[in-house]
Every structure is written in structure tokens, then in C-alpha cells.
Amino acid sequence: MTSRTAALSHVGKIRANNQDSGYAGEHLFVVADGMGGHAGGDVASALAIQAIAHTDRAFESVDEAEQVLSQALLEANQELAETVFERPELTGMGTTVSGLIRVGAKVVVAHIGDSRIYRFRGGELEQITKDHTFVQRLVDSGRITPEEAAVHPRRSVLMRVLGDVDLNPEIDTMVLDTEPGDRWLLCSDGLSGYVTEEKVAEILAGQPDAALAAQSLVDESLDHGAPDNVTVVLVGVDDGPSSATAEPVMVGSAGAPLTFEVDTSRRGVRLPALLLHPLMTSVAEDEHFEPESEEFLRELIAEDRRRRIRRRITWSVGILLIIALIVAAAVAGYRYTQSRYFVGVVDGNVAIFQGVQQGIGPIPLSSVYRETDIALDDLPPFSRQTVEATINADDLQDALSIIERLERAAD
Incomplete structure (x- = not known):
């Protein structure tokens, strides 16, 4: 089997630097989304990609590939921790990582954070990975709906990442089948957070060329205001003879010279974008890690419960005020008619x-x-x-x- 692949990353319309990184090789494909704001998010994603890239080789079995890829993520985590030790100004940096390795008619997936991997098969788009976020916990427990999670004030809280925050993070791994015609999409939340799955599926179904499809996906995010970096790696599976791909491609921060300079700037929101996308063009809140502890979860859930209560009270008061205004207007209108x-x-x-x-x-x-x-x-x-x-x-x-x-x- 041979892959028809593409990798593309864009800084977006608001952020000043690209904290995303992507890699597309012969067997390995990875997306990483750095966190930490100006304090090293780009460094974290670039270091992680570079640390994992050595696994881009042929494997004899999926078990071997799964073990090697998972270990590569843990090694990347160790390298990030050592970098923070040497450069304390980068304390708190981290990155999500979602990667897959092709082994014959199988793919091995390793994942941590809220970047995503999708499989597009037979016109249907299926999310393979699960977000390691606080709002996903709320969705899983039935406290909120996926639609509410998309606008939840705590949607930027990550429960699991690579970085200096956890020496032994839990990595999700899985082995899945793949077949000719499948397309695998790896993306940062700059795409999944602003472009609907229905639109993604429409683009993948309508554009067979990987490079053009990747560009269309990025353009769709830009059309929605692109308040965050957006990175796309697209892998197409064919039934033709196996052949060597071109040189591996690194995009985003991993494709640029590594710099440890702290950048606190942001690009302003342009007026046309603000007028066309008043909701989407608000600056995306920097993602940050919180420990996956029961005490912290209880605190967040309690806060979320208070927030829902406040929202219900606000809505109730608002509805009562509207009813009172309608009644007052009706009474005033009736009194006016009776003066005629x-x-x-x-x-x-x-x-x-x-x-x-x-x-x-x-x-x-x-x-x-x-x-x-x-x-x-x-x-x-x-x-x-x-x-x-x-x-x-x-x-x-x-x-x-x-x-x-x-x-x-x-x-």
C-alpha cells in the first residue's frame, strides 16, 4: 500500500507565532499543538516532533510499532522536562501529540491531549482519538452536551499533555485496520475547534488530491476567523505498489529554526474579520494543563455547577424581566386605546x-x-x-x- 500524503500548517489570523508542528514521512505521521502561550509552546511542539521522527521506519509487527511509538512519546516528554530544567523561563510549556504509524494494512495510533485523528471511509468521518480535556470529562459523564463543550469557559483546560508537568504521562494507544480508499486526518484544534465535521467530510469527499484537500481544510478554518494555529496532516491509503515517498516534511514550528526567545506579542484582529466573524475571531484562550486529580476534578465540577446555577438564575431573571416588560407594554397600549x-x-x-x-x-x-x-x-x-x-x-x-x-x- 502507498500513501498519498500532505502536511500544512498556518499561524492563523490572530496569534503572532505558530505553536503547532506537523510531520509527514513514509510510515510516521504526527501533529503536535504546543501550549504555554508565549512561554515555549512552539518549542514544545517542535522538540516533540523531532524526538518522535526517528520512529519513521518499517516495522515487522504492530506490537513492535505500538511499543516504539508510545516509548517515543515518553522520551519526548523527558526531553521537554530536561529543556525546562535548563531554561526555567520555559516552565509550564507542553504539547499535545497525535501520531500514527502504518504497518501493512494496520495503523498504530498514539495520542495525548486534544489534537485529533479522524478516519474518513466510505464518505463517513469518524473521530478515532478522544480529547484529554476537562470538558470531554463532563461530556463523558453526561453533565454537558458536545455542543455545550464547544463554548464552555473551561474548554482550554487539558488534563493530559507532554511537558514538564508529569514525568510519566498516560499515552492512549490503539491498533486499527485500514484499507484502500481510507484517508486519515491528523489535525490540531485550530481545525477541529472551528470547522464542523460535516464540512471536513464534505471537503475530503470532494477533493481527492491530498495537498489540495489539506489547503481547503486550512482555508476553511481561515474563513471562520482562525483565532488559533491550524495544522493538518492528511494520509491517503491506496492499493497500488509500495513506493518510497519524498523526503519527510516538517511543518509549523518543527519546520522552522528552533528558537528559545520569549514572544509576548499578538496580532490584532482585523476589522473585516471581526465584522464577518464576530464570534470566531475572538482570541483563543491559551491552553493550559491541570493535574488529572480527583480533587481538582471535583473543584472544576463544583465550579461548573455554580456556573450553571448562575446561568439559570440569569436566564430566569431575564425571562421574568421580558415578561414584565411585555405586560407593562400591553397595559400601557390598552390604556392608550381606551383614551380614543x-x-x-x-x-x-x-x-x-x-x-x-x-x-x-x-x-x-x-x-x-x-x-x-x-x-x-x-x-x-x-x-x-x-x-x-x-x-x-x-x-x-x-x-x-x-x-x-x-x-x-x-x-
């Missing part, structure tokens, strides 16, 4: 009505104020037609004056 008068017909006689001619559905907004002895048939034709069509009065006194004129006309 008009002359019309009731039971064949001329009458003064209080209110207005219009109603609200079947509910009338007028009532008979005074019925006179003036018969409609006693009026001249023109006056009769005018009364039948109703005559508006400025006030009650004006209505009484109209009655007097009609009495004289009837005589």
Missing part, C-alpha cells in the same frame, strides 16, 4: 365607541360608550356611509360634537 373614541353603528343606531377599531385577533379593543337615538336610516346617504365606515374623534368632546352634527343632519 370613534362614532359608529350598533343595532342600527349611531353610537359612540371607546377604544380603537382594530382588535387583537378575536379580542376587540373597543366597546360601546353611549348609544344614541339617531337611526342610521334617518341620515342622508353621505352621512350614513361615513358613519358605517366609522368616524374617528380626537377625544370624547369631539365625539359628542360629531353626534350633534349628525342629529341636525337627521332632522
Whole structure:
């Protein structure tokens, strides 16, 4: 089997530096999303990719590949910890890593963090990895929905990453089958967080060329404001003869000279982007690690419960205020209608009505104020037609004056 691959990374429209890294080789494919903001997120992802790249070779078995890839992630974790020890200004840096190795008709996956691996098969897109985030914990426990997780204020909290935060992090590994026609997508949350899975599937289905498909995916993220870095590695499986690929490709921070300079700058949001994407163009909050401890989880869950209670109270108060405003407006409107008068017909006689001619559905907004002895048939034709069509009065006194004129006309 041979792969049709592409790797592409973009800094996005807001961030000043690219903290993502990607690698596409002959057997190995990896995406890493650095965390730590200006304090080394780019360094973390680049070091991790470089530390894992040596596993890009043929393996005799999936068990061997799984063990080697998992160990490579742990070695990358150790290298990041040693780098922080030598450069304390990088304390707190870390990175997600999602990688796969092809072994014949199988793929071996190793994953930590919230970058993702998808398999596109038969027109269906399936998420293979699970995010190691606080909001994913809430989704798994049924406390919130995936839609709520996408806008949750704690969505940037990572529970597992590589870095100086955990000397022995837990790595998810799995072995899956692959077949001709499959396409494997590895991406940072700069894509998955802003482009729907339906749109991703549409692009993959409509563009067979890997490079063009990767560019379309990045462009789609940019069209949604791209507040975060976005990296895509696309792997297509074919049934043709095996052949050597081109030289391995590193993109993002891993593809640039490694620098340890601290960069605190951000690019401003351009006005056109802000107008076109007022929600998406807000600066993505820097991801950060929190220990995967029961005490911390309880604190976050308690905070989330308080947040939901506050939100319900706010919504309840808001709804009550809206209802009160509607009732007040209705009362004021009704009082206004009852200050108006008009002359019309009731039971064949001329009458003064209080209110207005219009109603609200079947509910009338007028009532008979005074019925006179003036018969409609006693009026001249023109006056009769005018009364039948109703005559508006400025006030009650004006209505009484109209009655007097009609009495004289009837005589």
C-alpha cells in the first residue's frame, strides 16, 4: 500500500507565532499543538516532533510499532522536562501529540491531549482519538452536551499533555485496520475547534488530491476567523505498489529554526474579520494543563455547577424581566386605546365607541360608550356611509360634537 500524503500548517489570523508542528514521512505521521502561550509552546511542539521522527521506519509487527511509538512519546516528554530544567523561563510549556504509524494494512495510533485523528471511509468521518480535556470529562459523564463543550469557559483546560508537568504521562494507544480508499486526518484544534465535521467530510469527499484537500481544510478554518494555529496532516491509503515517498516534511514550528526567545506579542484582529466573524475571531484562550486529580476534578465540577446555577438564575431573571416588560407594554397600549373614541353603528343606531377599531385577533379593543337615538336610516346617504365606515374623534368632546352634527343632519 502507498500513501498519498500532505502536511500544512498556518499561524492563523490572530496569534503572532505558530505553536503547532506537523510531520509527514513514509510510515510516521504526527501533529503536535504546543501550549504555554508565549512561554515555549512552539518549542514544545517542535522538540516533540523531532524526538518522535526517528520512529519513521518499517516495522515487522504492530506490537513492535505500538511499543516504539508510545516509548517515543515518553522520551519526548523527558526531553521537554530536561529543556525546562535548563531554561526555567520555559516552565509550564507542553504539547499535545497525535501520531500514527502504518504497518501493512494496520495503523498504530498514539495520542495525548486534544489534537485529533479522524478516519474518513466510505464518505463517513469518524473521530478515532478522544480529547484529554476537562470538558470531554463532563461530556463523558453526561453533565454537558458536545455542543455545550464547544463554548464552555473551561474548554482550554487539558488534563493530559507532554511537558514538564508529569514525568510519566498516560499515552492512549490503539491498533486499527485500514484499507484502500481510507484517508486519515491528523489535525490540531485550530481545525477541529472551528470547522464542523460535516464540512471536513464534505471537503475530503470532494477533493481527492491530498495537498489540495489539506489547503481547503486550512482555508476553511481561515474563513471562520482562525483565532488559533491550524495544522493538518492528511494520509491517503491506496492499493497500488509500495513506493518510497519524498523526503519527510516538517511543518509549523518543527519546520522552522528552533528558537528559545520569549514572544509576548499578538496580532490584532482585523476589522473585516471581526465584522464577518464576530464570534470566531475572538482570541483563543491559551491552553493550559491541570493535574488529572480527583480533587481538582471535583473543584472544576463544583465550579461548573455554580456556573450553571448562575446561568439559570440569569436566564430566569431575564425571562421574568421580558415578561414584565411585555405586560407593562400591553397595559400601557390598552390604556392608550381606551383614551380614543370613534362614532359608529350598533343595532342600527349611531353610537359612540371607546377604544380603537382594530382588535387583537378575536379580542376587540373597543366597546360601546353611549348609544344614541339617531337611526342610521334617518341620515342622508353621505352621512350614513361615513358613519358605517366609522368616524374617528380626537377625544370624547369631539365625539359628542360629531353626534350633534349628525342629529341636525337627521332632522
